[in-house]
Amino acid sequence: MTVERQASVERNTLETQIKVDINLDGTGKAEFDTGVPFLEHMLDQIARHGMVDIRILAKGDLHIDAHHTVEDIGITLGQAFIKAVGDKKGITRYGHAYVPLDESLSRVVLDLSGRPGLTYHVPYTRGAIGGLDTELFYEFFQGFVNHAGVTLHIDNLRGANAHHQAETVFKAFGRALRMAIEPDLRMAGITPSTKGSL
Numbered sequence: 001m002t003v004e005r006q007a008s009v010e011r012n013t014l015e016t017q018i019k020v021d022i023n024l025d026g027t028g029k030a031e032f033d034t035g036v037p038f039l040e041h042m043l044d045q046i047a048r049h050g051m052v053d054i055r056i057l058a059k060g061d062l063h064i065d066a067h068h069t070v071e072d073i074g075i076t077l078g079q080a081f082i083k084a085v086g087d088k089k090g091i092t093r094y095g096h097a098y099v100p101l102d103e104s105l106s107r108v109v110l111d112l113s114g115r116p117g118l119t120y121h122v123p124y125t126r127g128a129i130g131g132l133d134t135e136l137f138y139e140f141f142q143g144f145v146n147h148a149g150v151t152l153h154i155d156n157l158r159g160a161n162a163h164h165q166a167e168t169v170f171k172a173f174g175r176a177l178r179m180a181i182e183p184d185l186r187m188a189g190i191t192p193s194t195k196g197s198l
Contacts, residue, residue: 005023005084006022006025006084007021007084008021008022008080009080009083011075015068015072016058016061017060018058018060018072018073019056019076020055020073020077021056022053022077022084023053024084024085026047026053027051027053028047028051028052030043030053030055032054032055032057033056033058034057034069034073036062036070038132039066039069039140041130041167042166042170043056043170046177048174049174049178050174050178051178052174052178056076060072066133066136067136070132070137071136072143073140073143074143074147077144078143078144078145078147078150079148081150085181088191088192089189089190090183090188090192091183091187092181092183092184093113093184093198094112094179095108095109095180095181096108097171097175099168099171099172099175101167102161103158103161103164104156104161105158106165106171107153107155108155108169108173109176110151110152110153110173111151112180112198113149114149114197114198115149116151117145117150118141118142119152119154120152120153121155121156122134122138122155122156124166125160125161125162134162134166137166141154154172154173156169
């Protein structure tokens with residue numbers, strides 16, 4: 001695509017201050033300073049496997065816990081994504097991926113529909129990974145879909161190691177996102193919807 005699909009968004013509240021830069025036609029570069037190391041490891045999977053450049057700087061009330069920071073990063077990333085993707089003309093729109101990691105296997109299917117929706121089935125085998133509550137991954141994805149207008153289905157089909165479960169989810173999300181934002185040459189200049197808009 002010739003149009004630059006890049007965006008920068010800042011979100012400032014009493015709980016968090018976040019800046020996100022995104023380039024949907026990048027090379028998988030990632031730069032993070034969030035104070036939440038395991039989340040950064042997962043965000044790196046989105047960038048690398050989605051082939052998008054992502055830079056996120058965040059300061060949050062981590063002295064309480066990571067909830068606000070993780071959720072608000074999801075929100076701000078969603079805002080940046082919808083801004084960068086533009087009018088969606090000529091894109092594939094739908095994306096899906098299965099990703100294994102040893103014993104773990106996850107499936108992610110998404111639609112850049114303009115309608116937020118999250119169906120999430122990930123039975124983590126423990127409650128925290130690297131000091132991060134596993135329940136916060138749901139909050140991250142909920143924040144993203146609410147502000148990116150994405151319909152997202154996430155299923156961890158099997159897994160015994162919680163780190164592997166999380167990593168397959170985020171890798172599959174990156175791969176599915178990459179598929180959805182890719183140009184569809186047969187749809188060049190056309191909105192991929194019978195409604196005429198997304």
